[in-house]
Amino acid sequence: xxxxxxxxxxxxxxxxxxxxxxxxxxxxxxxxxxxxxxxxxxxxxxxxxxxxxxxxxxxxxxxxxxxxxxxxxxxxxxxxxxxxxxxxxxxxxxxxxxxxxxxxxxxxxxxxxxxxxxxxxxxxxxxxxxxxxxxxxx
Numbered sequence: 003x004x005x006x007x008x009x010x011x012x013x014x015x016x017x018x019x020x021x022x023x024x025x026x027x028x029x030x031x032x033x034x035x036x037x038x039x040x041x042x043x044x045x046x047x048x049x050x051x052x053x054x055x056x057x058x059x060x061x062x063x064x065x066x067x068x069x070x071x072x073x074x075x076x077x078x079x080x081x082x083x084x085x086x087x088x089x090x091x092x093x094x095x096x097x098x099x100x101x102x103x104x105x106x107x108x109x110x111x112x113x114x115x116x117x118x119x120x121x122x123x124x125x126x127x128x129x130x131x132x133x134x135x136x137x138x139x140x
């Protein structure tokens with residue numbers, strides 16, 4: 003059978019609603035389905051990894067910001083409650099521990115928070131140091 007007759011036979015079979023002969027269009031469609039079935043889960047995992055990395059980065063920035071806010075508050079007051087409140091506000095109410103250490107005229111605030119990323123608890127810690135004001139409120 004010549005090449006032209008095979009093409010016309012294939013076209014006639016497709017227009018009659020009959021399946022394409024085995025080994026021609028059917029094999030290509032099956033490999034595309036397999037490639038799609040293998041690619042979609044990998045893309046989903048990749049998107050989830052990027053999303054969780056972004057959430058971890060956001061939490062790390064929040065902890066650093068809370069440490070800075072706590073250090074600013076500690077520089078102008080001796081009240082630990084004011085320092086903790088400033089750090090809590092920066093964290094948006096997320097639970098964290100706040101430690102304040104005074105060393106001469108420097109005040110160091112360390113904030114530690116556990117971030118939930120992909121069901122795992124990742125501990126994030128940040129510190130900030132500020133020079134205490136000469137006349138601090140009591």
